[in-house]
Amino acid sequence: MDLITRDKWNRAAKHFDLMAGFGPEKRWGPYKQALFSNMGSGRILFAAVGTGLDIQFFPPGRAIVAIDISDRMLEQAQPRARTYPGKLELRQADVHELPFADEEFDQVFTSCTFCSVPKPVAGLRALHRILKSGGELHMFEHTGSRYFPFNLMMHVMTLFTRRFGPEMNRPTVENVMAAGFRLTEVRHVYLDVVKTISARKAPAPGTR
Amino acid sequence: MPWRIGRPVAPIGLDADRPPSRHGGRPAAARPPDEKSCILPTALLADRRLSNVETRLYFIVGDLLANLFAGALVGAACALIFGPTWNMGIAMLAGMGLGMLIALPVSFLFGALFGAMEVMLPVMLTGMFTSMVVAMRATMEPIAWLEAAKTGSWLGLMSVGACYAANAILRRRKSPWI
Numbered sequence: 001m002d003l004i005t006r007d008k009w010n011r012a013a014k015h016f017d018l019m020a021g022f023g024p025e026k027r028w029g030p031y032k033q034a035l036f037s038n039m040g041s042g043r044i045l046f047a048a049v050g051t052g053l054d055i056q057f058f059p060p061g062r063a064i065v066a067i068d069i070s071d072r073m074l075e076q077a078q079p080r081a082r083t084y085p086g087k088l089e090l091r092q093a094d095v096h097e098l099p100f101a102d103e104e105f106d107q108v109f110t111s112c113t114f115c116s117v118p119k120p121v122a123g124l125r126a127l128h129r130i131l132k133s134g135g136e137l138h139m140f141e142h143t144g145s146r147y148f149p150f151n152l153m154m155h156v157m158t159l160f161t162r163r164f165g166p167e168m169n170r171p172t173v174e175n176v177m178a179a180g181f182r183l184t185e186v187r188h189v190y191l192d193v194v195k196t197i198s199a200r201k202a203p204a205p206g207t208r
Numbered sequence: 209m210p211w212r213i214g215r216p217v218a219p220i221g222l223d224a225d226r227p228p229s230r231h232g233g234r235p236a237a238a239r240p241p242d243e244k245s246c247i248l249p250t251a252l253l254a255d256r257r258l259s260n261v262e263t264r265l266y267f268i269v270g271d272l273l274a275n276l277f278a279g280a281l282v283g284a285a286c287a288l289i290f291g292p293t294w295n296m297g298i299a300m301l302a303g304m305g306l307g308m309l310i311a312l313p314v315s316f317l318f319g320a321l322f323g324a325m326e327v328m329l330p331v332m333l334t335g336m337f338t339s340m341v342v343a344m345r346a347t348m349e350p351i352a353w354l355e356a357a358k359t360g361s362w363l364g365l366m367s368v369g370a371c372y373a374a375n376a377i378l379r380r381r382k383s384p385w386i
Contacts, residue, residue: 027323
């Protein structure tokens, strides 16, 4: 497990809800709810559940395994997980070293996850491994921008924010492709910075 | 979810015609109306929340307040720091860095109440442009901090407008990857 990252997010856990619990959740809630409505009846992995702020947007009755690298974050997520009307299991895990068998999950969901994963392509490859052939990846992420002056500002902000939290200039869509996924949909939520990304693991040969 | 009475309607920016997921999940726009979401006020609210520009009053007011405050603060700080003894080019460059530096904590403060990127980026833009404009003016003639704060506030409002326009354009633009 990446202990530096774990400790960084353990430190952030105390004030995380103060920063992200009200404004951002209220603003992004409808978009997250729309994305998570893609959750199906199969086995679902939710990568980086944090303090569980997103649990309120999960459709009821699903079978979800939610992981996070930070044990302090998971402690805070516990009460929210208990209120979920479905099967929701919280586990501490590093996305680079997922403790799951190959092709174990039907769908993977992430929410503001790959701004913080130290090796994003390696992390996405790990998600690719545990997804079944034809399985779906649905992400709600903020990324870098392709446009000036937003790209300049994201680079400047990253110099500060990477010390205590996420990086602001990640090329997450390109990383998804580099990890071997086939993009099915990219939708902008705010500018070209906040977006939903949907992708699919190529089906096994001989299947549709 | 966005519904009008009797018939599901696709929100702008989501696929209405997208087929159901292989794994059983259904896109929001294709789900049958449930007992709660067919009530007209909820439907109108939901449509507004997912439209291409921000239409929720709480967030519009928040965006305006954050940028008014950031602009005023950065403007006043630059008026106090820069003066006619500075080289204009250096003052503008140094001001740009200073403006973004001041804007960052302001964006965290307001971001907790009104959203993350939607607050951070306009506030940073306000900081960057206000500091450049005020630093440039200050090298030509001394400028009072109150006057600079006023200029900063106006530039803050302009930055919000520019970001709203850029957002409306970019959200309609087709993804370059697919």
